[in-house]
Amino acid sequence: MWSKEICKQIHLSSHKDSTFSTYTSARLIKKNLDRNGLIYELAEGFSKKRHMLKGKAQTANTKKIFEKKKIAVIGAGITGCTLAYKLAQRGHTVDLYDQNEEVCTGASGNSVLITYPRLSAFDSPYARFCIHSFLFASSFYDRLKTNAWQKSGVFLMNHDNSSLKRQNSLLNANPENLFKELSREEASKRAGLELNNGGIFFDKGGFIEPKSLCLDLLRLKNINLILSSKIKDINTDGDNPKIVIKGKISKYNEVCLCTGHTSEDLLRLPGLSSKRGQISYVDSSKDFENLNFPICASGYFSPMVNGSHVLGSSYSDIKNNIVLEEEHVDNKKKLKAIHDFNVDILDGNVGFRAVTKDRMPLIGIKKGIYINTGHGSRGSTSSPICAEIIADLIDSRTLPVDTEVAIALDVNRFT
Numbered sequence: 306m307w308s309k310e311i312c313k314q315i316h317l318s319s320h321k322d323s324t325f326s327t328y329t330s331a332r333l334i335k336k337n338l339d340r341n342g343l344i345y346e347l348a349e350g351f352s353k354k355r356h357m358l359k360g361k362a363q364t365a366n367t368k369k370i371f372e373k374k375k376i377a378v379i380g381a382g383i384t385g386c387t388l389a390y391k392l393a394q395r396g397h398t399v400d401l402y403d404q405n406e407e408v409c410t411g412a413s414g415n416s417v418l419i420t421y422p423r424l425s426a427f428d429s430p431y432a433r434f435c436i437h438s439f440l441f442a443s444s445f446y447d448r449l450k451t452n453a454w455q456k457s458g459v460f461l462m463n464h465d466n467s468s469l470k471r472q473n474s475l476l477n478a479n480p481e482n483l484f485k486e487l488s489r490e491e492a493s494k495r496a497g498l499e500l501n502n503g504g505i506f507f508d509k510g511g512f513i514e515p516k517s518l519c520l521d522l523l524r525l526k527n528i529n530l531i532l533s534s535k536i537k538d539i540n541t542d543g544d545n546p547k548i549v550i551k552g553k554i555s556k557y558n559e560v561c562l563c564t565g566h567t568s569e570d571l572l573r574l575p576g577l578s579s580k581r582g583q584i585s586y587v588d589s590s591k592d593f594e595n596l597n598f599p600i601c602a603s604g605y606f607s608p609m610v611n612g613s614h615v616l617g618s619s620y621s622d623i624k625n626n627i628v629l630e631e632e633h634v635d636n637k638k639k640l641k642a643i644h645d646f647n648v649d650i651l652d653g654n655v656g657f658r659a660v661t662k663d664r665m666p667l668i669g670i671k672k673g674i675y676i677n678t679g680h681g682s683r684g685s686t687s688s689p690i691c692a693e694i695i696a697d698l699i700d701s702r703t704l705p706v707d708t709e710v711a712i713a714l715d716v717n718r719f720t
C-alpha cells in the first residue's frame with residue numbers, strides 16, 4: 306500500500322497538522338516516505354513488532370475550512386430529507402421545499418420501505434453501487450438512533466427456478482458476506498411464519514417508516530422546512546442559482562433537485578421516466594401478526610406497522626393515482642409465492658417511481674444544479690449514499706464511491 310504513488314498522493318492531500326502512522330517500518334516504505342515529503346520517526350511497535358512509524362507531512366498547506374453555504378433542496382421525500390440532513394450536519398443552511406402540505410407525499414408516501422440491495426454475481430460499477438449503498442444506508446440509519454428504522458434483517462426467498470438458480474450463483478460470490486443461506490425450515494423458524502421456500506437473509510437489512518424518519522432528520526436547527534411551495538422555475542444565469550416560488554425570487558449558493566419522477570418539469574433529464582406502483586395495506590391476523598422481518602420474493606410482505614402489513618407492489622404504466630382493485634389482485638398473487646394465506650386488504654397507496662434504463666440513480670450536476678433522483682424501487686437503500694455524494698460534490702471533497710461508480714451514476718450519462 307505504501308507505494309511511491311500513494312505517498313505522493315498522501316502528501317498532496319495533507320495539511321501541516323495531518324499525521325500518519327503505520328505498523329510497518331520496512332526500508333522500502335521509509336524510502337517512499339522520504340522521497341515524497343513525509344517525515345517520520347520510529348516508535349515502539351505493538352504485538353510482535355519491534356518498531357512502527359509515525360509522522361507528518363512537510364507542507365505549508367493549512368486545513369481547508371469549508372465555506373458554509375445557503376442551499377435550497379427541492380422535494381421533501383426520503384431523498385431530499387436525507388440530503389438536507391447531510392448538508393445541515395456539515396454546517397450549511399438549508400431551505401427544504403415541497404409543493405405539498407407534508408413531507409413524504411410522493412413515492413416516499415408508503416408507511417414502510419424495505420431496505421435491502423439488488424445483487425449481481427459479477428463485479429461491475431452497478432454491483433458495487435448496490436452493495437455499498439446498502440451497507441452505507443444500514444449504518445446511516447443505525448447511527449440516527451431513530452425508532453423509524455427497524456434493523457430486522459430481510460429475507461429474500463427463492464420462489465421459482467430462475468430465482469433459485471440466481472441465488473445459487475450469488476451464494477458462490479457473496480460479496481462482503483452480505484447474506485447467508487437459510488433453508489425453508491430455518492427461515493420459517495426465524496420469521497415466525499411457515500414459509501414456502503428457503504432463500505438468503507441480509508442481517509443488515511430492515512425497513513424504515515419514511516415519514517417519521519424524515520421528521521427525525523429534519524430536527525436539525527439549520528434546516529428550514531417550507532411546505533405548500535411549488536417551485537415553478539430555476540434560473541441559473543449569473544453567479545448564483547435562483548428559484549421562483551409564487552412569483553417571488555430567492556437566491557442561493559446552490560440548488561439541489563430531489564423531485565423524484567416529476568424532476569423533468571424543472572429541468573430536462575434524458576433517461577428518466579416514471580413507473581406507477583401500488584401497495585396494499587393488509588389487516589393483521591393471528592396467522593402472521595408475529596412476522597419478524599420483511600419477506601421478499603416477486604413481491605414483498607412486511608411485519609406489522611401501525612396495525613397493518615404492507616404487501617407490495619405493482620409495477621405498471623397506468624398514469625392515474627387511483628387505488629385500483631386489479632393492482633390489489635396483482636399484489637395478492639405475489640403473496641401466494643411467499644405463503645398461501647388469505648388476506649383482508651384495508652386500503653392501498655399509489656406512488657410513481659423515478660426510474661432509469663440502467664436502474665442506477667441520476668446523480669451529479671447539470672446546468673449548475675445538483676440532481677439527486679432516479680432512485681427507482683430502492684430509494685431507502687440508495688438515498689443516504691447519494692446524499693453523501695451530492696454533499697461531497699458541493700464541498701469539493703473526495704466522493705464515497707470509486708470513479709467508475711461515479712461515472713455510472715452521472716446525471717449526464719444519457720445525454
Ligand SMILES: Cc1cc2nc3c(=O)[nH]c(=O)nc-3n(C[C@H](O)[C@H](O)[C@H](O)COP(=O)(O)OP(=O)(O)OC[C@H]3O[C@@H](n4cnc5c(N)ncnc54)[C@H](O)[C@@H]3O)c2cc1C
Binds near residue numbers: 418571685
Ligand atoms: C409502490 C411502491 C413501493 C416501493 N417500495 C419500496 C421499498 O420497499 N423499498 C425502497 O427502498 N423503495 C421502495 N419504493 C421506491 C421508493 O419509494 C422511492 O425510491 C423513493 O421514495 C424516492 O424518493 P424521492 O424522495 O426521490 O422521491 P419522492 O418521494 O417522490 O419525493 C419527491 C418530492 O418532490 C416534491 N416535488 C416535486 N416537484 C416539486 C416542485 N416543483 N416544487 C416543490 N416540490 C416538488 C414532491 O411533492 C415530493 O414530495 C417503492 C415505490 C413505490 C411506488
